[in-house]
Amino acid sequence: MKYVIAPSILSADFTQLGKDIKETEEGGAAYLHFDVMDGMFVPNISFGIPVMKSIRKATHQVMDAHLMVQDPIRYVKAFKEAGADLITVHLEACPDVRKTLTEIKDLGIMAGLSICPETPVEEIREYLEYVDMILIMSVHPGAGGQKFMEESLDRIRETRKMIEESGKEIDIQVDGGVKLENARKILDAGANILVAGSAVFGDNIVENTRKFVEIFRDYE
């Protein structure tokens, strides 16, 4: 199984975004995570397609678009054209989950399905055949810098068990309050892709990223 750190640019310094992204790449981040918020599914508004399009030219990282957007099927083609390699939608935001995931796969890119902390893990079972990744939110979606919800660990374990039972190879991504200090217990529970915003951006981006990558060595 691959282990990946996906820095969330929501916590980057937007006055020097290109430099911050380069530093995550230098530190060994294979993915770059885009938190797209529409002010409807979540209260905040972040950034969208033009930002992704310009970053695509500046990095070879896997562009991981997390659409915290109501009825996201409306935007999946535009995000793919802007450079997304992976598009994750929320189960709670899709009027037709199956159709939305199929639309993403038909574009020739990876599909992810995310659930909020209140949504029972069991609800993802019927969609496992359509996804490359499950994203377990470990905070309420909508803002960076929140505290990791400890009950997420059981939800990650339950998801990994369900994936194993399905016999499919599906990544588990965890997003919200991920730090160097709790990374190991999240990985031990069964996650293999960690999103981190405030733990990566700030001082020493290269070093912060590299420390996550070093932890992964014990799991590979």
Ligand SMILES: O=C(CO)[C@H](O)[C@H](O)COP(=O)(O)O
């Ligand atoms: O959009 C998010 C939650 O909706 C962020 O991706 C997430 O919270 C990352 O930030 P941090 O690592 O600081 O918690």
